Amino acid sequence: MLAPASAVAAECPAFLNHDLRKLHSSDSVNLCDVASGKPMLVVNTASRCGYTGQFEGLEALHREYSDKGLVVVGFASDDFRQEAATEEEAANVCFKNFGVTFTMIAPTAVTGNDANPVFKAINSQSSQPNWNFHKYVLNARGEVVEAFPSRVKPDASELRSAVERVVADR
Known part of the structure; x- marks a missing residue:
């Protein structure tokens, strides 16, 4: 039996309960609607970065673990001045070049006082x-259990182990 929507909303951490615009779209997503009660992999992304190829590995994790409850969410950001000049270009990199199907959020700040509410909460639990x-x-x-720097690829054993643990604990 499904829990009533109000019960699901009550279980969702407040920092996820925000309408966030999707990348290169007028549509928004509330992460409580897609991630309440589910483990998550949250990543700040940029489409003109030496690590941009990691979109491929993130998509592979999404495909492998989504049926086990994992929600992958990418937050496009220009905090490190490597995001595309336009959202259209960023969307092309994500969706056309790498076939991303997981949720991508429109460019937003992920560091400092201007960080979006999701990253403000994550940064307070971990490090920005x-x-x-x-x-x-x-x-x-909604608790950060592990954080991994850029150099740790999505297929790295330590990241996969962390994903396995949160999926199993669900």
Whole structure:
């Protein structure tokens, strides 16, 4: 039996309960609607970065673990001055070049006082990203259980182990 929507909303951490515009779209997503009670992999991204190829590995994780409850969310950001000049270009990199199907959020700040509400909460639980493609593994309660710097690829054993743990604990 499904829980009533109000019960699901009550379980969702407040920092996820915001309408965020999707990349190169007029549509918004509320992360409570897609991630409440589910483990998450949250990543700050940029489409003109030496790590941009990690989109491929993030998509592979999304495809492998989405049926086990993992929600992958990418936050496009120009905090490190490596995002595309336009959202259209950023969307082409994500969706056309790398076949991304996981949720991508329109460019937003992920560091400092201007960070979006999701990253403000993540940064307070962990540390703010110091470069693009910093990865945060959150459990089903919205708690950061591990964070990985840019150099840790999506297929790295330590990242996959963290994902396996939060999926199993769900």
